[in-house]
Amino acid sequence: MKDGWREGFIARRNRVLASPRFQRFAARSWLTRRVARGKASALFDLxxxxxxxxxxxxxxxxxxxxxxxxxxxxxxxxxxxxxxxxxxxxxxxxxxxxxxxxxxxxxxxxxxxxxxxxxxGNRGIVEMVAHHRLLYADLADPLALLRKGGGGTLGGYWHYAGASGEGDAAEVAGYSALMAASQPLVADQVIDSYRFAAHRRILDVGGGEGAFALQLARRVPEPALAMFDLPAVAARAEARFESAGMADRIAAHGGDFITGPLPQGHDCITLIRILHDHDDAPALRLLRNIHAALPPGGTLVIGEPMADAPGAKRMGDAYFGWYLLAMGSGRPRPAAEIIAMAKTAGFSGARSVSTALPLTTGMVVARR
Ligand SMILES: C[S@@+](CC[C@H](N)C(=O)[O-])C[C@H]1O[C@@H](n2cnc3c(N)ncnc32)[C@H](O)[C@@H]1O
Missing domain, CATH: 1.10.10.10 (Winged helix-like DNA-binding domain superfamily/Winged helix DNA-binding domain)
Structure with missing residues (x-):
């Protein structure tokens, strides 16, 4: 629909929907009663x-x-x-x-x-609800959060996980555990939607406690695996690999993925729930670091909740829009925007890949 037509249509529609006379009529008429009740119920849910x-x-x-x-x-x-x-x-x-x-x-x-x-059957959601106490404290005054430009109680608590690139063992423990508990929501979607068996060596950048690498190791036996995160977090992942008897299969590397460099020698790099944590400039720096670490023909697999997800739009700009504002950096991006960023960072052939549950996971695959 042309913009002028669309604006005219929206104005007329909104005038009708806002009219108390129309609302009374719609609620009483047998023709519109069901729709009117549904709309009233949806509005009350809001x-x-x-x-x-x-x-x-x-x-x-x-x-x-x-x-x-x-x-x-x-x-x-x-x-x-x-x-x-x-x-x-x-x-x-x-x-x-x-x-x-x-x-x-x-x-x-x-x-x-x-x-x-x-x-x-979904302990990740239970963990999420528990830490919503912090998010909802920030959202008690949403306009104040917007005016401040973000970074509320939630961001203060998890400050190491933002762009700071710092964090000692005690600080990282709570956040890393939450990430590990909610990781199954995402890991299986990513592994089900891309053929990782086609690669020889895979590096999970920002791999947290190693939950994604562990799941990959269980489900895809062929490639050698490694993860990279801040040193204090990588140490936690290493301990986890050891206790899972996987230390031989998965290497843990500590460092800073924004200032780089990243370990070389992997033909596939995964970036799971990372990009949306970062504002555009550091996100682009991270993509450039990954591009530099991959060989020609190497693959970048990005998996995270994305804005405009089919059937789950509220999760993007409504839920993660506010969540990341309270965290202090980043925003949910539509797949098309991530594809454009990957191309700016030097990747070619970036495309979006569909997953079974776009609510938790969207995917973009790019080739160097
Ligand atoms: C949202 S968590 C995602 C963890 C994991 N990929 C997952 O999906 O569960 C973000 C991760 O990025 C790591 N991180 C943040 N800034 C970093 C940096 N500058 N260098 C390396 N890792 C960083 C954090 O320590 C954390 O483990």
Whole structure:
């Protein structure tokens, strides 16, 4: 649609949708009632989203997910476990039931609902919810965060993980553990969507505690593997490889990927959940460092949540837009923008690759 036509259409549509008379008519007419109720419910979800998130947070923090993992639990026992009065526990459970986290059973017993059961198999989400306490503290005054230009409580806590390139062992422990716990959300999507077996030596840059390299080692036996991260983080990865009996298979290198250089001799480099953490200038420097470390014909595989993901647009500019603002640097980028950056850094043949779950992972593959 031409811009002028589109603007005219949007103006007319918005005038109609904003009219209380139209809203009353749409809610009463049998023709439009279903759509009107759906739209009203979606609008209410937008209004109440924070309360739903806090219900989930209270449910997890009270330890109810684990307590109910094995099957139905009486209300009294749940109240006991959560150290809450019985009436307060019932209130929390009734709220959780509307979100499909739990279901009531006869005899004042409760069992996990569909969403609750799905959480059991997804500890990464549980970890994410736990650290949302920091993000939501920053979002209590979103305009102040925007005016400040970012870098809230969340960024202060995880400051080493930003562009600073620093971090001692104690500082990196909490953040690295969160990253490792949420890594399965992403690792399998990336490994399912690209043929890593075609490579001889793969380096995972910004590899954190080595969760991606470990998953790659388990699923793709052929290539030699290595990871690179800040020295204190690489040391944690090395310890993990040793305890997993994988120290022979995966090498750990410490250093700074912005100031470089990166280890040479790998025909494939992976960059998992890294680029979106960085503003454009350091992100481009990182891509140039990777380009310099790869041989001609070498491959860069980028996997991270991307803006404009099909069917998951809110995850991009709404969720990660704010999340990265609170972290203090970076932004979610659409695949097309990452492809353009890779080309600026010297790569050719950059293309986007689809994954089964764009909500957690978009992919771009570029050739040197
Ligand atoms: C968002 S985490 C992603 C970790 C891992 N790739 C994953 O998906 O779980 C970002 C990682 O980049 C590392 N990092 C940040 N700045 C760095 C730098 N300048 N040099 C090397 N690593 C850095 C952090 O230590 C952290 O492990």
């Amino acid at each position: 209004v109440a989203g924070f309360v739903y998130s806090q219900t989930l947070s209270a449910f997890l923090e009270a330890g109810m997910l684990d307590r109910m993992a094995a099957g139905p639990v009486p209300l009294d026992a749940l109240a006991d476990h959560a150290s809450l009065p019985v009436e307060a526990t019932a209130r929390l459970l009734r709220a959780a039931a509307t979100l499909d986290l739990v279901e009531p059973l006869a005899g004042d017993r409760w069992v996990l609902g569909g969403a609750g059961a799905a959480l059991l």
